Amino acid sequence: MVDTAQRSAPSAPATPSPAAPKPTGTFTPIPTINVPALSRQLLGSWPEIRIEARKLTARPELQGVPGLSMAEHRLRVLEQLRLLAVEGHVHRAFPVHLGGEDNHGGNIAGFEELVTADPSLQIKAGVQWGLFGSAVMHLGTRKHHDAYLPGIMSLATPGVFAMTETGHGSDVASIATTATYDAETQEFVVHTPFRAAWKDYLGNAANDGIAAVLFAQLITGGVNHGVHAFWMPLRDETGAFLPGVSGEDDGLKGGLNGIDNGRLAFDNVRIPRENLLNRYGDVAEDGTYSSAISSPGRRFFTMLGTLVQGRVSLDGAATQASAMALTIAVTYGSQRRQFTAGGEAEQVILDYQRHQRRLLPRIATTYAQTFAHDEFLVAFDKVFSGIADTDADRQDLETLAAALKPLSTWAALDTIQEAREACGGAGFLAENRLVGLRADLDVYATFEGDNTVLLQLVAKRLLTDFSRKFADAGSGVLARYVVQQATDRALHNTGLRTLGQAVADFGSTARSVGQLRETNVQRELLTDRVETMIRDIAGKLRPASKLSPQQSADVFNAHQDELIEAARAHGELLQWEAFTRAVEHTTDAGNKQVLTWLRDLFGLGLVEKHLAWYLINGRLSAQRAQSVTAYIDRIIARLRPFAQDLVDSFGYSPEHLRAKIASGAEQERQDEARDYYTALRASGNAPADEKAPRKK
């Protein structure tokens, strides 16, 4: 909530929470947050585009309306898409010569803001321009761009991104739809061989799509060249399926019901040879296949890699949804009162320790995600604008996407749910927005790459990086490396130094705490964990290289859980690093101080979450481990007075939040009740308590 007039929990230094302890040891003056400066920092690298987008999402006609039927909601979102097409808000990534701006990062920045209007609008726009349109742009060539992009951009051609099949979601390489080249007629014959090969969960497929970018196994001359994309007409001008095309409606979903997801099947449908989107692979008239990328595997990953923007935008949108949920819950929690703690007046619920524990660490995580997302978006922009788009850059970008998207989409579900429970029964009402956000965001965890599968990709990359250091070397090198590491650490790092803590720390919690809030100590704790986990797993997997494929797979499988945990640790480290860089770049002194505490809360929260690991691996003594929780309690109490400013800095107006409980209504009710009792007592007509003497 940007409107400061509606705030009831002043964060001015004169009124800190009663629970806020005095800083111990060193003198720390109580800072103030400069909300406009912090808001500006959170807007990231494309602030003007985000501000413009927020003007758009504040317009009622672009917003979701709870309680519409599925049919009504779908119609409304389709109409909203037409508005977006007219506004041009969604065209920034397209080529300049077609009316776009070739602005890839800015496009995503503006696009992900749509989540505040209605996640269905965001995702349906993403299907049309982000997936369907991008596939034509990145996998097609100039002739496809000129023929199809204008209609895609204007929404004259609503379309489908037909990749996933009922039988294969995460394993795209195994899709079963075939596109077999017939040199006689210079056509591809597109066919769905069995039920599991039906295309499924496709946005725009149930109703609106009149064409698709279809992914199928390209077969020519009796050879399967792997998955390629084709331009595939679906429906005629009356909306009826073309001959050979059939489909089904996926029907009601757990959320995102403004999108008409559906299934498609093809019965030997013929399309012209030119419909192959042939940027990375082509078929000549005579059926000869050619590609500039000789390795089928690399070709496949190159084609899929162009679609990374879906993951980028989900990372951003999930973070925004978390920010909105926290703004609602913190605003309500700062006004709502329940139970008299010790005095006469009922206590504001955000003054309860448990309530702070529920919300403040999630504010820290959302800040970490916001900063990490902006760096991610800058990296994405560099790759897609061609500033830095080597193979290595692209692989780094994909690893970043695979690490960050799972963390932020899971965190959104966790955060929105915690916010909903923190608002009690009021949180369960649709009018307070949280349940709708939660329902819509649910599928973010499994689409555009299932989170669990993505984290395995990260883990494999980490293992590859690790093993590259030992390529062309015998196993003796590994042993020497480990010794070397140990020596390095003893000299420079936190890792082994902490092993000596049991003695050094004894009796000195203050000194332990002092170390924990050092940036380098946090960095070492988090980095060391990732490195150690990967080294451990690599050691356990080494025998697998000598086994049969099945045995090798079994060994790998026996460590799958550890691998995923290591990948998660890596993603957390990336978020922490981005947060730390953001703190370093903060110029306002008050903001820098509060962000430092918030970063400490995030970093030490991660250490607390994984405390058993640090203890088992001798990185923290029991004494110091205990001080982690104690110090987190202190930071949280210290941050309490800044809670409202921290969420206000996300910059959402009442038009974005649209939650009655965050509108100031609760404060009005509290004031009215307080005034009533004050007047009643003054009137002398207040009833006595049955056991009045017991009451103080």
Add this chain to the structure above:
Amino acid sequence: MVDTAQRSAPSAPATPSPAAPKPTGTFTPIPTINVPALSRQLLGSWPEIRIEARKLTARPELQGVPGLSMAEHRLRVLEQLRLLAVEGHVHRAFPVHLGGEDNHGGNIAGFEELVTADPSLQIKAGVQWGLFGSAVMHLGTRKHHDAYLPGIMSLATPGVFAMTETGHGSDVASIATTATYDAETQEFVVHTPFRAAWKDYLGNAANDGIAAVLFAQLITGGVNHGVHAFWMPLRDETGAFLPGVSGEDDGLKGGLNGIDNGRLAFDNVRIPRENLLNRYGDVAEDGTYSSAISSPGRRFFTMLGTLVQGRVSLDGAATQASAMALTIAVTYGSQRRQFTAGGEAEQVILDYQRHQRRLLPRIATTYAQTFAHDEFLVAFDKVFSGIADTDADRQDLETLAAALKPLSTWAALDTIQEAREACGGAGFLAENRLVGLRADLDVYATFEGDNTVLLQLVAKRLLTDFSRKFADAGSGVLARYVVQQATDRALHNTGLRTLGQAVADFGSTARSVGQLRETNVQRELLTDRVETMIRDIAGKLRPASKLSPQQSADVFNAHQDELIEAARAHGELLQWEAFTRAVEHTTDAGNKQVLTWLRDLFGLGLVEKHLAWYLINGRLSAQRAQSVTAYIDRIIARLRPFAQDLVDSFGYSPEHLRAKIASGAEQERQDEARDYYTALRASGNAPADEKAPRKK
């Protein structure tokens, strides 16, 4: 799924999962599960009533239909309630002389099964017969029973349980609605003094309720005697509000939209003196107040205590929802294949370690909850049937409710969500049931007692129990007690004995593991944690007794998070104990073996979750702590072949599950795809791979 013909993952001993390791150390023959015997055991103490209820919930006309509008859903559920009234399924708790059975435990057993038909049906039935009807029965006297219960039972009088107000949910004692006695007219004047005092979130209030049990501050002769319940007419025969009554619809909610929740307000509405439900407190014609319970506090808790059955039934219903979700996800996970792990065929996803880690521990938790719930229900029945209903019994029952309901309702949300994600995109479709269950169960975490507030009640009880041991004694006693404890433990318990582990365990993981699976070791680890946490907190809170109320509240607040964690640990211990007793009572040898593993998974899962605590407090050495995770991995692999039998034993038929992905459809698709490729290869027409030589 009870229909064994539809199972694809046989759990026969001949075909264990490839991932299942050989038991090490001792020879353990592979057991088989006797599904009918296990099903019978899981049905608990009222098996016939549950079986009868499941016949009812298998009837389509009692089931929810996804995608109805809120208005349609409300109408449907109201009609379903009429069916239930005719069936008499919901009358078991009512007095025999009115056509009931005075069967309190059996009533809840049957009632909570309704969740499988539609949670809206369960909760709306709960409002009518469980809250509204029970309040008349338990807080009213014979004249109220005879006047009102017949209409309540037959649904001639749909009613509202009007307790919660917008301003006060958990803190019922602070509700602001007043009922002021007017001796002149022998009436109570019911009034809503301000907006926050509106009754809110009330089922049946928006449309259907024609009367309410209303909770208000009873004021007579200028004295407030605290919260009492009143019979309150709301609407006339046309459905219009009576004079002075007004209301609002709560509108769309995150789930349970078959229930018409709403708000009510009263403008000096007069009701006859006799409308006071006067079992625990009465007002004579002249306005004199009388009560058999002299303490207002005890009177208040006695009145509220009669309503514990809401929490009992939510504990059972949440457990059933978890069981259904797991049945769906395990059935799908046993048929669905994705990625080739090492061989030619794609791997069944439940053979992936991570997938097992996601689902099997949750099966263990759901079993623990099922057994704990049955014991809870038996205790409830004893109190309400009068077999064991001393004050102490009632307090124990309330503590049990406050400990178990939070754990099982939170676990339901976690489990259903994990099941939904484990089913990928298919899990997000309404046709597969999981998203609807999750949405409906959401509010179970905050209604009928907010989970966080309930756990604080548990913690306070534990602290009271602890301090009672030291009543009338100086502080020296506490110190002696601690020494005594230490001595006891050194002789008899696991607690301090484990402090010596670091040396004893070194190099011997096997021996560590051997100890961990001993029942007494698990019991000691879990019990010791609860005791130690409470002792620690009690020590920290002791200075508070000498402080001002505000200071004392601040000290308490500074440990709120620890208190809640201790209460949770207590609830987990109760579940573990119930599971252990159930294992002891299991007669079938195969079932007993598998349940023992499952109990170990539950118990050691708790130890793993709290591993940092055990390490910091010296209860586990780093060596043994590490073996906890390793042993859990082993138990999970060992349990994998029994996963389908374990969920089938929950006893739900396809009519209860109503999830397409758990109907065998996935298996059919897999078979069809496999047959297609087999035939294609046999035909000689299969396309070659572009890089065929690379393929094995």
